[in-house]
Amino acid sequence: MRIFNLCLIFFFVFLSSAAAFSPKVGVNYGTLGNNLPKPSKSVELIKSLKAGRVKLYNPDPEILKALNGTNIQVSIMVPNEIISNISTNQTMANEWVHKNLVAYYPHTLIRYLLVGNEILSLMGEADKKTWHDLVPAMRKLQYALKIHGIRKVKVGTTMAMDVLESSFPPSNGTFRSDIAVSVMRPLLQFLNNTKSFFFIDCYPYFAWSQNYQSISLDYALFKGGVTYKDPVSKLTYTNLLDQMLDSVHFAMKKLGYPDIRIWIAETGWPNGGDIDQIGANVYNAATYNRNLVQRLNAKPLVGTPAMPGVVLPTFIFALFNENQKGGQGTERHWGLFYPTEAHVYPIDLTGETDLASYPALPKPKNNEPYKGKIWCVVAEAKGANMTALGDAVTYACGQGNGTCAAIQPKGLCYNPKSLIYHANYAFSSYWAQFKSQGATCFFNGLAVQTTKDPSHGKCKYPSVTLS
Numbered sequence: 001m002r003i004f005n006l007c008l009i010f011f012f013v014f015l016s017s018a019a020a021f022s023p024k025v026g027v028n029y030g031t032l033g034n035n036l037p038k039p040s041k042s043v044e045l046i047k048s049l050k051a052g053r054v055k056l057y058n059p060d061p062e063i064l065k066a067l068n069g070t071n072i073q074v075s076i077m078v079p080n081e082i083i084s085n086i087s088t089n090q091t092m093a094n095e096w097v098h099k100n101l102v103a104y105y106p107h108t109l110i111r112y113l114l115v116g117n118e119i120l121s122l123m124g125e126a127d128k129k130t131w132h133d134l135v136p137a138m139r140k141l142q143y144a145l146k147i148h149g150i151r152k153v154k155v156g157t158t159m160a161m162d163v164l165e166s167s168f169p170p171s172n173g174t175f176r177s178d179i180a181v182s183v184m185r186p187l188l189q190f191l192n193n194t195k196s197f198f199f200i201d202c203y204p205y206f207a208w209s210q211n212y213q214s215i216s217l218d219y220a221l222f223k224g225g226v227t228y229k230d231p232v233s234k235l236t237y238t239n240l241l242d243q244m245l246d247s248v249h250f251a252m253k254k255l256g257y258p259d260i261r262i263w264i265a266e267t268g269w270p271n272g273g274d275i276d277q278i279g280a281n282v283y284n285a286a287t288y289n290r291n292l293v294q295r296l297n298a299k300p301l302v303g304t305p306a307m308p309g310v311v312l313p314t315f316i317f318a319l320f321n322e323n324q325k326g327g328q329g330t331e332r333h334w335g336l337f338y339p340t341e342a343h344v345y346p347i348d349l350t351g352e353t354d355l356a357s358y359p360a361l362p363k364p365k366n367n368e369p370y371k372g373k374i375w376c377v378v379a380e381a382k383g384a385n386m387t388a389l390g391d392a393v394t395y396a397c398g399q400g401n402g403t404c405a406a407i408q409p410k411g412l413c414y415n416p417k418s419l420i421y422h423a424n425y426a427f428s429s430y431w432a433q434f435k436s437q438g439a440t441c442f443f444n445g446l447a448v449q450t451t452k453d454p455s456h457g458k459c460k461y462p463s464v465t466l467s
C-alpha cells in the first residue's frame, strides 16, 4: 500500500511537471468582428482544432463561462487602460483579480494573466508613462493572486518584436535603449523571479513581406532548403521564426537573463489581404501554421539553435477572421475559421495529422508583388449605408488640397451625380495622395482595392501605381 502510494505521488509529480511544460499549441481568440459565432460555439471550434490553450484579449464573462469545465488552459488580459491605476493601487489589483479571475477559477483553467497588450510598442507621451507602470502593476497583480491563494497563474505581458532595436544577426539581438534599463531589466527580473515567461508576438510574415527581396519565402514558411549562419554565434538557422526568437534570447542574455522561457504569444500568417500586399493567401497560411505546429510538437523537441530542446508554447493568431479590425486587408484575415464557422483550411494543432493527408490547396497567386494600377472604390454599392458613405466622402475630401475638385459642380467627374460614383472618386483620390503616408483603402469596410479602372468618359480616377 505504501509503495503504491509512493508510486502514485511520483506519477502525479511527473504528470504535473509534464503538463506545465507541454507544447500544447493554443489559439488567440480575438473578438473584433460583428459576425462572429457565440462563445459556446467558438469553444466547440477551439476543441475541434485540438487546441490545448486559448488566449483572450479581455476577461469576457461569457467566454470564461463557456470555457468552464473544459480542459483548455486559458490566458486572460488586463486592459492597457487600467495598468497605470493598478500600478499604484493594491485594492484595485485585488478587485480586478477577484472579479475577473477568481470568479471563474478553478473550473475555468485560467493559467496566465497578461498585463496589457504590446504596451511597449505604443509611442504616445501618455503611453510612455504607462511603460514605467507596467512592472509595478505586474507586482501588484502577482500579490493579488497570492492573497487569493492562487499559485497556478503566471503573470506576464505581451511584447512585439519592436522591443528590439536590433535583431540581426540573431546574436546581435538588443533591446531598445529607451526601455532596456528602465523597463526591460526590472521586467526580466520579475519574470525570472516568478518563473514566468517572456510573451512575444512574433510574425515572420511581417519580417518577410517587408524584405521579400532578401528573405526567401521558403525560409519563412519552414520549407527547408535555405539556411543562414550567424557569423558571430556560428549557429545555423533553417527558418525565420527561429532566427527571430533567438534574437530575443540574445537580447535577454545581454541583460543577464539567458534562461527566461520564451512564449510565442502570437504568430501566424494571413490567409488573405489587399491587392498591394504580398504573400497573404490560404496556401501560405496553411503551410506556415501546419509546419509550425509540427515543429512545435516534434519529439524530441527541437527548440531553436540558441535554445535547443526547449518547449516553445505558442498561441496561433487567430481563431477567426475579424472584420472590424482596421488597417490593411491582412489585418482582417488571420483566422483559422471564417465567421460562418467553416475552417479556412483544416489544421490539427497537436501536429499529429500527417501533412500529406490534408487536401490540396489552391496554388498561391500573390507570392510576387502586384505590378500595375490600383484604385480604391466602394466595397459593396448594393445596400451600402449611404449615411456612412456620405461621412466617409466628407472625410476623404477634407484631407489635402483638391482631393475632390473633380467631383465638384463643373468638375470632370461631377456627373453622374451619384454618391457611389463620387465615393469611388474620393476614395481613389484620397488613397493615391496619402498612401505613402500610411493611409489605407478601408474606410471602416466601406472601401476596397480594385485593379479595374473606374474611369468613365473624360473623368479619370487617380490611382496608386505599383512597379
Ligand SMILES: *[C@@H]1O[C@H](CO)[C@@H](O)[C@H](O)[C@H]1NC(C)=O
Pocket (backbone or CB within 6 Å): 081, 082, 085
Ligand atoms: C484612474 O485614476 C485616475 C486618477 O486617480 C481616475 O481619474 C480614473 O478614473 C481612474 N481610471 C480607472 C479606469 O479607474
Ligand SMILES: *[C@@H]1O[C@H](CO)[C@@H](O)[C@H](O)[C@H]1NC(C)=O
Pocket (backbone or CB within 6 Å): 089, 091, 092, 095
Ligand atoms: C483604489 O482603487 C479602489 C477600487 O477601485 C478605489 O475605490 C480607490 O479610490 C482607489 N484609491 C486611490 C488612491 O485611487
Ligand SMILES: *[C@@H]1O[C@H](CO)[C@@H](O)[C@H](O)[C@H]1NC(C)=O
Pocket (backbone or CB within 6 Å): 065, 068, 069, 103, 104, 107
Ligand atoms: C462552473 O461549473 C461548475 C460545475 O458545473 C459550477 O459549480 C460553477 O458555478 C461554474 N462557474 C461559473 C462561473 O459559471
Ligand SMILES: *[C@@H]1O[C@H](CO)[C@@H](O)[C@H](O)[C@H]1NC(C)=O
Pocket (backbone or CB within 6 Å): 165, 166, 168, 169, 172, 174
Ligand atoms: C547590431 O546592433 C546594433 C544596434 O544595437 C546596430 O547598430 C548594428 O548595426 C548591428 N550589427 C549588425 C551587423 O547588423
Ligand SMILES: *[C@@H]1O[C@H](CO)[C@@H](O)[C@H](O)[C@H]1NC(C)=O
Pocket (backbone or CB within 6 Å): 192, 193, 256, 257
Ligand atoms: C534567475 O533565476 C534563476 C533560477 O531561479 C536564478 O538561479 C538566477 O540567479 C536568476 N538570475 C538573475 C540574474 O537574477
Ligand SMILES: *[C@@H]1O[C@H](CO)[C@@H](O)[C@H](O)[C@H]1NC(C)=O
Pocket (backbone or CB within 6 Å): 385, 386, 387, 388, 391
Ligand atoms: C449607417 O451609418 C451611420 C453613420 O455611420 C450609423 O449611425 C447607422 O447606424 C448606420 N446604419 C445601419 C443600418 O447600419
Ligand SMILES: *[C@@H]1O[C@H](CO)[C@@H](O)[C@H](O)[C@H]1NC(C)=O
Pocket (backbone or CB within 6 Å): 399, 400, 401
Ligand atoms: C493646402 O494649400 C494651402 C495653400 O497652398 C496650404 O497652406 C495648406 O497647408 C494645404 N493643406 C493641406 C492639407 O495640404
